[in-house]
Amino acid sequence: MTGRTLVDEEILLEQLDFIRLSLPSVFQEAAAILEQKEEVLLEAEEYGQQIVEAAQAKRAQILAESDITKQAQREAEELRQQVQKECEAMMQETLTEIELKRRACQQELEEMRKTAIAQAQEIENGADEYADSVLEGIEQDLQDMLRIITNGRQQLRADSPSSKRK
Template identity: 75%
Template sequence: MLRPKQPNIEPNHNGGNPLSEEYPNGISYDGDATPTGGVDLQQELNRLEEMILSGLNIPLTRCTLVDEDKLLDQLDFIRLSLPEAFQEAAGVLQEKEEILLQAEEYGQQIVDAAQAKRAQILDESDILRQAEREAQQMRQQVQQECEAMMQETLTEIDRKRRACQQEIEEMRRAAVAEAEAIEQGADEYADSVLENIEQQLQEMLRIIRNGRQQLYPDNSKGHNSLPPKKK
């Protein structure tokens, strides 16, 4: 409870009562008994302690004489300063809560960003693994197609090789048959030519004999003549 203030009976320069008083620390308060300016409660409590310790000690007792007015004024000043201190403390707490909230939001943003980055990395890893699987499948498919094409090519080459060998064999047989036919025809032609020559020679011998017989009719019996060759 605030100690009631005694009205100051000393008039001011204008002839009226003063509008404000000053506490021992020099900080003034307005008409509703509220201190103005910043207040350090720890310092004011220390000043209150100094006022008590600096009082007059009564010998053989634990009592101390202090100035009641100054002590009560200091207590009133501290009591009036408490709401402002509480308000400052509440402001500090609110600011602390805001800072903590901002820090929490910032931390949550960092966590969200990290989780998003992790999800992105996982998605990229999944995409890379999917791409590797597809590339492996494509490599296997291409390898199988190449092996199939190679096998088909080898089969076609072997088929064509056998066909060529068969054609060559047929051509060889045809050439041999044709050569045999030509050889047989040549033999027949040669035999025919020789036979024709032989006939011509026999005809010439016959003509020669006839001519000699006509030249030497008497000696025709004495000369050996070749008998005509029978056909």
């Protein structure tokens, strides 16, 4: 119990020989593993970089598509507003034109009414003048007839025997 351990010298020497012989191959394996580790890390880094680049490209594509979509939506909205303004302007023009035509028709109708009233007045005046002319002719004829009758009666009285006796 002195703190020492007893080891079989022959076993120890065999193991030391084994270690001595095995060490170079273990070191070579370790070096190979380290080299593989470096290659795997490089490959993993390259693969990771490719994934990052692919993700960035996809992100850029999505953003571009999103921008294109937004731009298309903006343009569609602008076009819709422009068409709506044009329609409203055309409607206003049409309403203005209708109002102008309505006023023109009203004015023309008023002129036609005035013309018709003037023509009716002219016809009435002409009819009155004609009636007056006809009545004047009849009056003249009647006066002539009355004179003839009066003259005829006077002549009859003058030619009658009772008037000669007197």
